[in-house]
Amino acid sequence: MSFIEARDLVKTYTPRGAPVVRALDGLSLSVPRGTVTALLGPNGAGKTTAVKVLTTLIAADSGTATIDGIDVATDGGDIRRMIGVSGQYAAVDENLTGFENLDMVGRLYHLGAKASRARAKELIELFDLTEAQNRPVKGFSGGMRRRIDLAGALVTDPQVLFLDEPTTGLDPRSRIGMWDIITRLVAGGTTVLLTTQYLEEADQLADDIAVIDHGKVIAQGTSDELKSSIGGQRIELTLVSEDDTSAAIEILRAVASSELEVSSDRRTIAVSVVHGPAALKAVLTGVEERNIRLHDAGMQRPSLDDVFLQLTGHAATIDDESKKAS
Amino acid sequence: MTTTTTSLRPVAARPPSFGSWFSDGWITTRRNLIKIKRVPDILVFTTLQPIMFVLLFSYVYAGSINIPGSSYTEFIMAGIFAQTVVFGSTYSGSAMAQDLKEGIIDRFRTLPMSPSAVLIGRTNGDLLINAISMVVMIGTGLIVGWRIKSSPLEAIAAIALLLLFAYAFSWVMAFIGMSVRSPEVINNVSFLVLFPLTFISNAFVPSNNRPTPLRIFAEYNPVSALVQAARELFGNVPPGTPVGDTWLQQNPIPTVLIGIVVLLVVFVPLSIWKFGRVSTR
Numbered sequence A: 001m002s003f004i005e006a007r008d009l010v011k012t013y014t015p016r017g018a019p020v021v022r023a024l025d026g027l028s029l030s031v032p033r034g035t036v037t038a039l040l041g042p043n044g045a046g047k048t049t050a051v052k053v054l055t056t057l058i059a060a061d062s063g064t065a066t067i068d069g070i071d072v073a074t075d076g077g078d079i080r081r082m083i084g085v086s087g088q089y090a091a092v093d094e095n096l097t098g099f100e101n102l103d104m105v106g107r108l109y110h111l112g113a114k115a116s117r118a119r120a121k122e123l124i125e126l127f128d129l130t131e132a133q134n135r136p137v138k139g140f141s142g143g144m145r146r147r148i149d150l151a152g153a154l155v156t157d158p159q160v161l162f163l164d165e166p167t168t169g170l171d172p173r174s175r176i177g178m179w180d181i182i183t184r185l186v187a188g189g190t191t192v193l194l195t196t197q198y199l200e201e202a203d204q205l206a207d208d209i210a211v212i213d214h215g216k217v218i219a220q221g222t223s224d225e226l227k228s229s230i231g232g233q234r235i236e237l238t239l240v241s242e243d244d245t246s247a248a249i250e251i252l253r254a255v256a257s258s259e260l261e262v263s264s265d266r267r268t269i270a271v272s273v274v275h276g277p278a279a280l281k282a283v284l285t286g287v288e289e290r291n292i293r294l295h296d297a298g299m300q301r302p303s304l305d306d307v308f309l310q311l312t313g314h315a316a317t318i319d320d321e322s323k324k325a326s
Numbered sequence B: 001m002t003t004t005t006t007s008l009r010p011v012a013a014r015p016p017s018f019g020s021w022f023s024d025g026w027i028t029t030r031r032n033l034i035k036i037k038r039v040p041d042i043l044v045f046t047t048l049q050p051i052m053f054v055l056l057f058s059y060v061y062a063g064s065i066n067i068p069g070s071s072y073t074e075f076i077m078a079g080i081f082a083q084t085v086v087f088g089s090t091y092s093g094s095a096m097a098q099d100l101k102e103g104i105i106d107r108f109r110t111l112p113m114s115p116s117a118v119l120i121g122r123t124n125g126d127l128l129i130n131a132i133s134m135v136v137m138i139g140t141g142l143i144v145g146w147r148i149k150s151s152p153l154e155a156i157a158a159i160a161l162l163l164l165f166a167y168a169f170s171w172v173m174a175f176i177g178m179s180v181r182s183p184e185v186i187n188n189v190s191f192l193v194l195f196p197l198t199f200i201s202n203a204f205v206p207s208n209n210r211p212t213p214l215r216i217f218a219e220y221n222p223v224s225a226l227v228q229a230a231r232e233l234f235g236n237v238p239p240g241t242p243v244g245d246t247w248l249q250q251n252p253i254p255t256v257l258i259g260i261v262v263l264l265v266v267f268v269p270l271s272i273w274k275f276g277r278v279s280t281r
């Protein structure tokens, strides 16, 4: 059994005057100890609901979930001693200063007054919040709030860290900063389950990606495994002259497993193929035989975007903030 | 990607001990004290509003309302005390709703702390605010000519009864605060429920010359019992003062004590149960 193990979790909501929402619809998930797993899915996929069930915030209607063999539904107290949580929205007291927030969390973990203060100081420094530590959180920027919240999740050294969309709403610089912090934590051996809408973020941070849509995990594996799972590669040729376009199209059509994509200047042609290396060899041989001059010839594996599209039948919803950030 | 290791040394959470609920409760109380200190509006409102009430009622209405056997100032003070502390306990409602909206409840709920601590801290905050209000009102009352005509012990019992009733009521409001969908709703609830409850009572005028339905409501109204109990304990019921003739009005002190126990027995467990189920959306 994996460190975090969820089996067939179902959670329904019945909003007043609206149809029942199956936020989790038989979600199963395994997270090995010491790894980073990303729960990747569009808005409304059920990511937050999954995190809330695993962090004892809400009870599932059915299904089971355990962390290190401990049941989250029945032994919440034990679970709460081993987890650190940073939710989708920063859970901080607006009227307390950054320092007071962290100090309070330490005391509520029963570390005692002295250790709590020392820990709060340490975290303030680590998260680069020294200037802001004595100001009420009310006046903090989104990025600072997020960092205080993450620091709150790290007051003890948790065995598992849950991060629900840790970079949503952050500007590009804060996002990179957050990635850096997460990467450092992971190097220390913490097991992390993070959720994200951003393919790039999952690719960057996670060992393992679980793609979630409509309350179910529809695929789980490393980024490489997911990319290979949808099969095939992509070959792209960039010609020196437009005169060779029809000849190049002929060559590519012979190996194609999809429609050809021809750029508007008719000098870049791309196509999906099944057996990448063999196809590339055939293409290059043809190019040489017909004396076609190339600027570039390349083979690419599919991007996570392609994986997502293939698995869900719809593109990952990317909100405005991510567009700005990428 | 950087591979610098974190500089964090491991710190392990300690399991809660028997005394945890007490220390956790104190930690969350301190949080509310800091809030009272940083958001001075609360304290300003808490002190100014009762001063205003005492002045308004004792000067503006004193001439036009005649209380047989008593003076209007003597009659009204217990009513103002009761109204103020009952309204004071609504802070717990709006604060719980606010905490839920802001997300801090999710932090507390994922910590290995006692599930009652946040509520204890919250209701203690109301208790403190109400205690301050009581001091201010008693001071203002004495200035405008109100007198405590009982023994000091009875006067202390009156204050304790008022504060305890409001404390129990804070647990009710905390429960409502966790059940509504936004902090604004709480203000409407207080307005729609507490105004009738405090005004259709014996707090500001005797209930006996009202139309029958209102009189019945006033005589069974728990706020009326609280007012009557405080009046008796402060020695503000000189012979001839109108008193309702229901058992509740004739025995206000036991009535209030029973009320406090019932509210606490029902709403303390109910609120703690609710706290274990709420989460920010």
Ligand SMILES: Nc1ncnc2c1ncn2[C@@H]1O[C@H](COP(=O)(O)OP(=O)(O)O)[C@@H](O)[C@H]1O
Binding pocket: A013, A014, A015, A021, A022, A023, A041, A042, A043, A044, A045, A046, A047, A048, A049, A050, B281
């Ligand atoms: N408290 C709630 N009441 C009603 N519906 C909810 C509630 N929480 C979540 N939902 C619905 O459940 C689905 C999954 O939500 P969520 O887990 O927040 O998705 P994600 O975090 O992936 O964006 C959505 O359709 C959302 O509207």
Ligand SMILES: [Mg+2]
Binding pocket: A047, A048, A049, A088, A164, A165
């Ligand atoms: Mg979410």
